[in-house]
Amino acid sequence: MSSREKLLSVILALAVAGWWVYEPAKTGADALNGPSELRSMAQAKVAPEKMELDPDTQSRNKNAIDALLALDRIPVEDIEHFGYSAIPILTELYRESADTRKKSRIAHVFWRLGWQSTEIEDALMDDLDAKDPYLKVQVQWGIAKSTQSNKVIEKLLHNLENDPSPFVRDKAACALASDFVHISPEQRLNIISGLIGGLSNEIKQVRSSSILALKIHTGQTKGFVAADTLSNRNKSIERWNLWLTEYEQNL
Numbered sequence: 001m002s003s004r005e006k007l008l009s010v011i012l013a014l015a016v017a018g019w020w021v022y023e024p025a026k027t028g029a030d031a032l033n034g035p036s037e038l039r040s041m042a043q044a045k046v047a048p049e050k051m052e053l054d055p056d057t058q059s060r061n062k063n064a065i066d067a068l069l070a071l072d073r074i075p076v077e078d079i080e081h082f083g084y085s086a087i088p089i090l091t092e093l094y095r096e097s098a099d100t101r102k103k104s105r106i107a108h109v110f111w112r113l114g115w116q117s118t119e120i121e122d123a124l125m126d127d128l129d130a131k132d133p134y135l136k137v138q139v140q141w142g143i144a145k146s147t148q149s150n151k152v153i154e155k156l157l158h159n160l161e162n163d164p165s166p167f168v169r170d171k172a173a174c175a176l177a178s179d180f181v182h183i184s185p186e187q188r189l190n191i192i193s194g195l196i197g198g199l200s201n202e203i204k205q206v207r208s209s210s211i212l213a214l215k216i217h218t219g220q221t222k223g224f225v226a227a228d229t230l231s232n233r234n235k236s237i238e239r240w241n242l243w244l245t246e247y248e249q250n251l
Helices: 003-016 055-069 076-080 083-096 100-113 118-129 133-144 150-162 166-178 185-198 204-218 230-249
Strands: none
Touching: 055 076, 055 083, 055 100, 076 083, 076 100, 083 100, 083 118, 100 118, 100 133, 118 133, 118 150, 133 150, 133 166, 150 166, 150 185, 150 204, 166 185, 166 204, 185 204, 185 230, 204 230
């Protein structure tokens, strides 16, 4: 019997005993693979309604979710069936863990769930400065899909331009391009403005990632080429700044 089959047997036994109502997901879960390219804008998802559970039920749910996280392929659809109670459980498991791989997997689950939650934001915020680049990338994606915070936007723009890891910088651009699904038009304007700022960065990769993210947001490049001469890049940036002023006036 596989580990997943054993786990489902335990969950079924709990359900039969009346301890937990379980509805199996209709489809299997994807492997733990974050996006590797700039993605099209995802759809915002509404978080489940907040509900209070008795301590015993919450403890059983925590054990079940922890077991799901240990599987090779995390069945996020199954975790979603726990509803709101999954949020405090996942944030508690995240804070309790000293294992960067487990924390990365939980951050990935938050990205897959896409629920706006200040609890998720609070749990992940400090690890936007994590030393482990893979954890930092998963946190960038997970927190972007969970927040309406200007502070998070500013931090990811900072990581895009200043992080010492090219991997982290590139994936910050991915999040800025696609993952802030709960923000206002004014906040989106802040992202676009920050990305235009990235076009002036001395690092070619930052300029390249910034223009790709701008194209995702606007469908335009204004003739900007990351490897072009400084003079040509500046002319394009002037066009971007004019566009930004008009965009802000019409917002």
